Amino acid sequence: MYRFLFSARWLGWLAMVVVLAAGCVALGRWQLDRREAVVEDIQRIVANYDAAPERYVPGENGFDDYDPSREWSPVTFVGTYDVANQVVVRNRPMNGQPGYEVLTPLRLDDGTAVIIDRGWLPIGNAEAGRPDEVPEPPAGQVEVTARTKPGEPAVNRGAPEGQVASIDLPALADRLDYPVQDAAYGLLALERPAASQTPLAAPKPSIDEGPHLSYSLQWFAFGVLAFVGLGYAARQQRRSDAEQDGTLPEQPVRRRRRPSSEEEEDAILDAQGIR
Numbered sequence: 001m002y003r004f005l006f007s008a009r010w011l012g013w014l015a016m017v018v019v020l021a022a023g024c025v026a027l028g029r030w031q032l033d034r035r036e037a038v039v040e041d042i043q044r045i046v047a048n049y050d051a052a053p054e055r056y057v058p059g060e061n062g063f064d065d066y067d068p069s070r071e072w073s074p075v076t077f078v079g080t081y082d083v084a085n086q087v088v089v090r091n092r093p094m095n096g097q098p099g100y101e102v103l104t105p106l107r108l109d110d111g112t113a114v115i116i117d118r119g120w121l122p123i124g125n126a127e128a129g130r131p132d133e134v135p136e137p138p139a140g141q142v143e144v145t146a147r148t149k150p151g152e153p154a155v156n157r158g159a160p161e162g163q164v165a166s167i168d169l170p171a172l173a174d175r176l177d178y179p180v181q182d183a184a185y186g187l188l189a190l191e192r193p194a195a196s197q198t199p200l201a202a203p204k205p206s207i208d209e210g211p212h213l214s215y216s217l218q219w220f221a222f223g224v225l226a227f228v229g230l231g232y233a234a235r236q237q238r239r240s241d242a243e244q245d246g247t248l249p250e251q252p253v254r255r256r257r258r259p260s261s262e263e264e265e266d267a268i269l270d271a272q273g274i275r
Contacts, residue, residue, distance in 0.1 A: 004241065005234060013233070017226045024223035028216040035212035042207045048072040049204065053145045053189075058110045063181035066150050072205075074189055076145045079108040081116075081137040085176055087164050088121070088131065094200070098123045100131050102199050103167065103185070105176060106144055115172055115185040116146055119199025129160060135197040142193065146186025 004010060053074040054061050061075055081104050088100040102118045124132035151169035159165045164172065169182035187202055 004237060010234070013230060017230045021223035021226045024219045024226070028219035028223070031212045031216035031219065035209060035216065038209055038212065041205075042209065044069065044071050045205050045207055048074075049147070056108070058108075058112075062112075063114045063148065063184040063186065064112070066148075066183040068150070070148050071150065073148045074145050075148060075186065076143060077106055077108060077114060077186070078141065078143050079106040079113070080141055081105070081139075082107055082113065082176075083137060086134070086137075087162055087172070087175075088134065089167060090129075090159050090163050090165055092120060094120050094203075100163075101167075102134055103164070103172065104137055105172075105180065106142075106186075107178065112179045112181055113176070114146075114181050115167070115169060116144060116188055117149070117167070117185060117202070118188045119201050121199050130163075135195060135199060138191055138193050138195045142191055144186070144188065144192075145190040146188050148184050149187050150184055151182065 005014075048070065049072045051073060053076045056062055056075055056077045061070075061073075062077075083104065086102065086104045088102055090100060092099055092101045099120050099122045101120055104116050104118055105113045106116050107113045118137060121131040121134065124130050126132050152167040154168040154171060155166045157165040167185060169180070169185060173180035173182045189201075191198070
């Protein structure tokens with residue numbers, strides 16, 4: 001009855017469905033991997049973002065090495081901002097608006113420095129490609145609490161004087177004539193004393209998992225539906241072949257139930273418009 005399934009045509013359809021289903025499974029697993037990475041990020045945010053700040057201890061909890069489990073952990077440093085070597089990072093949108101982030105080295109008592117991202121500035125109106133004004137950080141010794149963030153890779157894109165294309169920490173360290181902890185940088189959370197004017201603080205990162213789980217289930221469902229569709233097509237082919245061969249079993253004729261006397265009376269009254 002289903003011997004046609006072993007024909008070259010149907011074997012080709014089966015191979016195509018297998019490939020399609022395998023692709024759906026691969027895409028579903030990819031979405032699950034993306035969800036797993038997002039969940040790990042959320043767990044770090046929940047565990048670290050609002051944790052009590054740690055006092056900086058040289059060689060232990062600074063930015064000279066980077067542990068992914070410490071991302072977003074707040075650390076409190078004491079030092080002096082090096083305003084002369086302050087730079088802004090280009091192409092940093094926030095809430096759909098283009099702008100910049102301000103990076104300022106903070107020189108510490110142990111002779112090293114850390115890079116502090118002091119916040120975001122909108123794109124300027126006075127001169128194209130530059131913010132209108134970069135607020136000055138507090139002068140003199142300052143206590144800075146910053147959250148740990150990994151550096152970014154270098155990008156093959158130029159930038160005007162005083163600007164950089166990414167938070168490439170080794171490249172920033174090469175600009176300076178003193179040692180810089182270049183495994184991570186700090187996203188500003190608090191300054192004491194506070195500056196009279198500050199860039200806009202970065203918003204708290206989202207803890208929404210996104211649609212990755214539902215997307216993965218959809219892809220798995222598509223893979224199953226591919227085989228369901230093949231089975232339906234095979235059933236229709238078998239029915240068509242049976243009709244041509246005259247081997248299709250006759251469908252039993254269902255006899256209509258005779259109406260009752262009450263139903264006949266109601267029909268007569270309806271026809272005469274009495275009811």
